[in-house]
Amino acid sequence: MVSKTLFSVDPEPEEDDYDRQAAIGSSFWGANALRDAVPWPGSTYIILDRAQGRAITMIDGRLSLESDACATGSATWVCIENKGWFGFRNTASGKYMGHDGRKNIYAVKDRHQAWEFFVARPCPDGGYLLLTTHYDMLLKMRVGDDGRSLVAREEGGTVWEFIKV
Known part of the structure; x- marks a missing residue:
């Protein structure tokens, strides 16, 4: 039976118990996945909302x-x-993550063009803000008000974790 959880949980975590080489709970992701990886061209990642652990x-x-x-x-x-x-x-789809011009994040484009451009800005406490171009500014990608969708806004970016798989 394959576990449906993303991470295995230590029943008694220590105060600073963040393990970059932690095994992902499912055999689908692989035990050698590297947590808190630096995003880099040519590598494949699971991108998590660092606060909630959702991909x-x-x-x-x-x-x-x-x-x-x-x-x-x-x-x-x-x-x-x-x-x-x-x-x-x-x-799976070959589509690029980007925005629709109305600041909603989606993945429908077959090519990597201006509204699919991102910058990964490191955060002082770990993780990254993902910023996307919108005319002459960079908008921060964050979780939408519904808790599941993704949007691009001038304020309130979500901190993302990259897990190299």
């Missing part, structure tokens, strides 16, 4: 944050580079 997942052509991503959809993303900008292509 950016493609389900039936739509993005959603899922805690049980291995059972619901595709949660692996290849990081690519174009003109110095990062892009994230879903491994």
Whole structure:
């Protein structure tokens, strides 16, 4: 039986017990996945909301944050580079994460162009903000008000963790 949880849980965690080489709970993800990895072109990642532990997942052509991503959809993303900008292509659909011009994050484009450009900005306490271009500014990608969708806003970016798989 395959576990549907993303991470194994230590019953008595120590105060500073963050393990970069922690085994992911499901055999689907693989025991050698590297937590808190630095996003880099050519590598494949699971991208998690660091606070909630939910993965950016493609389900039936739509993005959603899922805690049980291995059972619901595709949660692996290849990081690519174009003109110095990062892009994230879903491994199952081949579509690039980007925004629709109305500040909603989606993954429908076959090419990595301006509204699929991202910057991964390191955060002082770990993780990264993902910023995307919108005309002459960078917007922060964050969890939408519904708790599952993704949006791009000037304020309130979500801290993301990259797990290299």
